[in-house]
Amino acid sequence: MFSRDTVARFQNLETPFYYYDLNVLDQTLMSCKAASEKFAFHVHYALKANFNEQILKAIQKSGFGADCVSGNEVKKAIEIGFDPGKVVFAGVGKSDREINEALDNNIYCFNVESVQELGVINELALKQGKQARVAIRINPNVDAHTHQYITTGLEENKFGVNQWELPACVEELKRCSNLELIGIHFHVGSQITNLDVFKSLCLKVNELNTWFLERGFDLKVLNVGGGLGVDYHHPDENAVNDFMSFFEIYDRFLERRTGQEVHFELGRALVAQCGSLISRILYVKNGLKKNFLVLDAGMTELMRPALYQAYHKIENITADSANSIVSYDVVGPICESTDCFGKEVELPESKRGDIIAIRSAGAYGEVMASGYNLRERVRSVYS
């Protein structure tokens, strides 16, 4: 929901742009922080969801750590002011250069995704005369019940090591004198709305925590990743996630020994609802079978619908609400048929120049913008 003043402000601005409601962001961060502190859980923000500087600064100020998936994200997090002691680095394909830079910065932990990577980090740490802290990312073979393109925790996915490879990891760790195993790491997928998935994950983590203890590894950290979903259908009613219920699942089902820490890596749940993509209608095409609204924003600004068939709520924020309702396919200007934000979207009758808001676009939106068709870099505006 946008206030009259906000809509009036949009009317004076060139579109398209991302609009970030920093008030919604702050409320979300405060709610997550309060809930996590209740259980003494540690939260690292997954930078890949949104690395816009204003957003990062707000998150850093709230005291969260940073979860990075590239060397440049590690650099960015540290530049913004995240404590290197709260930076973790995951990713299935870390280059030597990225590993070296992360070692230079003394980050907290590498989340390691293969047996071979253990050996490589060990060798590079040895050359720098350092001990590298590592956690093994284990593929728990838990089905996230989310879209197949954003499921990561099944054996068929490329991420992490499978359970049958763990004895090999243990052998490798014994050989690697410049590695310190501090924990185990999991991330089963994204946009998970069924909390039972997290319960299944807890049971798996318990089993593996014991497995490692039996082999002499008293793990300090259980890192259960992120994945908490948001309500794309009700961005106003559910602007802030129910973090308490999420953390309660872990508190209830995850067994931890005295001193063992639980770490989370939340991305989407912290930033999705504070962002909207604001766009103008360029053309209205009325056909025999379909009506199209052609926007000045497309998949180059927000790729999720084209990439994952993702749903975003679409609103015409300037049409007279008394207009009759018409069904439109809402499309972008890019030369691809998948450049479509929504099919058969019911909206008040719309005209050229009306302003369209595509909601819940704060996560995996601006960060995925591309220059395809030589498009302008999308701008951002803040509340």
Ligand SMILES: *Cc1c(COP(=O)(O)O)cnc(C)c1O
């Ligand atoms: C993407 C990612 C996250 C964050 O996922 P969300 O679904 O946005 O919470 C956390 N951990 C890892 C390793 C990731 O790759």
